[in-house]
């Protein structure tokens with residue numbers, strides 16, 4: 025099962041490597057990992073997407089909680105939540121393909137954010153599955169580069185992850 | 188008070204009540220060594236290898252319950268300490284290790300004796316700190332001790348760049364009286380409702396078993412364990428790390444469990460209907476084949492670390508909490524309960540256990556003309572009246588000590604269980620002896636293990652820490668040889684040491700007394716003489732039967748009820 029774990033941690037230089045090191049040392053999967061500062065300068069927020077059986081996810085959350093730099097964490101995929109990922113795709117765009125790409129981008133509510141006579145950069149946001157689907161619709165050979173941010177997420181409703 | 192970083196470090200240790208610091212100097216810690224020179228409260232013990240410093244501090248910690256403290260230089264000093272840090276980490280031993288680091292401005296430039304100590308130690312510490320500002324030094328030391336000694340204990344590394352200890356930069360000093368870390372709240376009080384459920388389950392048991400571990404020793408809960416075991420009348424077993432937490436000479440004690448545990452302890456595990464796990468972590472040496480672990484049992488587990496619970500074996504009633512407190516609560520509930528354990532069921536259960544015990548699974552050949560290693564440990568037990576502190580190295584000798592020295596008190600049995608570090612025994616014994624100068628301290632070792640930290644014989648002389656080294660010299664890496672005999676058709680690939688030194692001369696060269704013992708009849712007199720020499724370190728080189736194996740044994744992939752017994756020993760049908 026896929027889980028999205030949101031972590032508040034001390035904004036210390038070693039904190040990220042403690043989390044990454046834990047995953048590699050214990051052989052846990054990481055699908056994606058994002059980290060950035062929060063409105064509180066002393067904290068950063070990490071979103072970690074992982075897969076594993078219930079037992080493994082239980083161990084992952086316990087082991088993360090044991091890290092001294094981890095202040096709080098929540099498995100947001102266990103509640104109603106919103107997840108988003110940002111993707112930028114650079115595609116070769118010439119002749120009739122230019123129109124077709126614009127059409128597809130509209131359908132996926134994406135934006136074209138860079139244009140040259142032979143290429144576009146398209147920005148799309150959404151759940152991972154939507155981004156995967158968008159890539160599927162593009163002509164594989166036209167894709168020059170794909171850059172994805174990794175998933176971030178937030179709980180629905182008025183509940184938040186605070187210290 | 189205005190102090191330099193180096194002085195702050197030393198003063199912080201004083202304010203923390205540190206008696207001994209085990210260390211080895213080098214460039215990055217010279218300012219600190221200069222500050223140490225100018226005071227007498229914190230006594231520095233100069234080892235001969237940084238691994239020795241960590242094991243000595245570890246022995247000090249295990250035998251006292253107080254944190255061990257280590258000081259080493261950057262680069263090779265820190266990397267040499269890693270084995271000892273990992274050893275302490277695996278057995279949850281409180282330790283604070285101060286490592287020197289190159290000055291802040293050159294960190295990352297491959298400076299002389301630079302290594303990424305924080306990165307290298309990260310996977311084997313409870314936490315580590317790089318001190319980047321002298322103003323944070325005292326507070327960081329305070330945090331390090333706090334983290335190392337609370338919750339599930341463990342080693343903490345504090346990496347201190349040389350410029351942070353600059354003797355010319357003085358700042359006001361005040362040692363914090365307390366710290367709080369918002370992201371670290373060691374959970375102490377067990378959940379009352381869970382405890383209640385556990386008590387009910389225990390009282391309903393027909394074939395109960397108590398399985399207790401190192402957590403009882405770490406949490407100073409031996410008294411409570413004894414009390415509750417007596418109240419319940421249940422059989423009890425200890426892990427290798429738990430030995431001494433429950434008196435081995437008590438009739439409810441079934442001996443150690445696991446790979447080299449007793450037949451009765453392992454059979455009782457297999458057949459029990461309620462398992463009460465107390466401060467133990469279901470290690471693979473203990474569980475055997477997981478799919479067949481305690482197949483009939485409902486399991487209660489007390490542990491301070493939620494990650495130890497349901498890690499390898501799912502438990503029915505988890506209780507996260509400090510073991511002493513949880514047991515106190517349970518004892519109180521038992522006192523106030525009108526229910527009592529099922530006496531009829533218990534006495535039937537004890538009868539079955541008595542049949543398993545009648546096998547006498549640790550029996551060995553007492554008529555051999557060769558010295559049997561088991562006999563040496565039995566005699567060690569008698570000569571020291573069961574009251575010595577005994578450290579060990581890793582191998583067969585370690586298992587025989589666990590089986591044959593009947594520890595009645597906690598913190599007397601000092602060995603590396605989780606990492607299984609050869610070389611641990613001698614330096615650990617030095618740390619123990621410093622902490623308990625009037626007690627008998629023995630180090631049981633093997634001719635292979637002892638050579639891994641043999642240089643600490645010099646430390647033992649310098650600080651007058653008279654210990655008795657009981658070397659069970661079988662001429663082999665016995666534990667390795669045993670596995671090769673059982674699973675590799677006796678192909679003894681590199682498990683034989685062809686050039687074993689003359690340990691008597693070696694001991695003498697280091698200024699100690701050496702004895703070589705070849706006949707069973709000389710075992711006891713030699714031990715008696717050695718322990719009479721109160722103020723001397725004695726190296727007893729016992730030439731033991733090179734072919735002896737440790738029995739019984741749960742071989743790889745086998746379950747508790749499938750133990751391999753000593754040759755010639757069979758289980759009659761009615762036993763099983």
Ligand SMILES: Cc1cc2nc3c(=O)[nH]c(=O)nc-3n(C[C@H](O)[C@H](O)[C@H](O)COP(=O)(O)OP(=O)(O)OC[C@H]3O[C@@H](n4cnc5c(N)ncnc54)[C@H](O)[C@@H]3O)c2cc1C
Nearest residue numbers: 400401402406426427428445446447468491510604605607
């Ligand atoms: C050659 C060799 C052979 C071995 N054979 C065996 C064998 O036959 N049998 C055997 O038992 N072991 C054996 N071992 C040791 C084994 O590898 C493990 O180290 C050992 O079994 C672990 O013991 P433990 O479960 O008591 O856990 P420990 O490592 O002592 O862990 C303690 C547990 O208690 C918890 N705890 C700590 N403090 C508290 C507190 N205050 N309150 C509550 N909980 C707390 C911790 O979170 C942890 O889960 C062998 C080792 C070697 C090297």
Ligand SMILES: Cc1ncc(C[n+]2csc(CCOP(=O)(O)OP(=O)(O)O)c2C)c(N)n1
Nearest residue numbers: 582583584607609633634635636664665666
């Ligand atoms: C540092 C280290 N290296 C290797 C091992 C693997 N090992 C476990 S027991 C053992 C042999 C120990 O031999 P000895 O000290 O003579 O003890 P014996 O088993 O003969 O009693 C070895 C090599 C280990 N535990 N530690």
Ligand SMILES: [Mg+2]
Nearest residue numbers: 633634663665
């Ligand atoms: Mg040997």
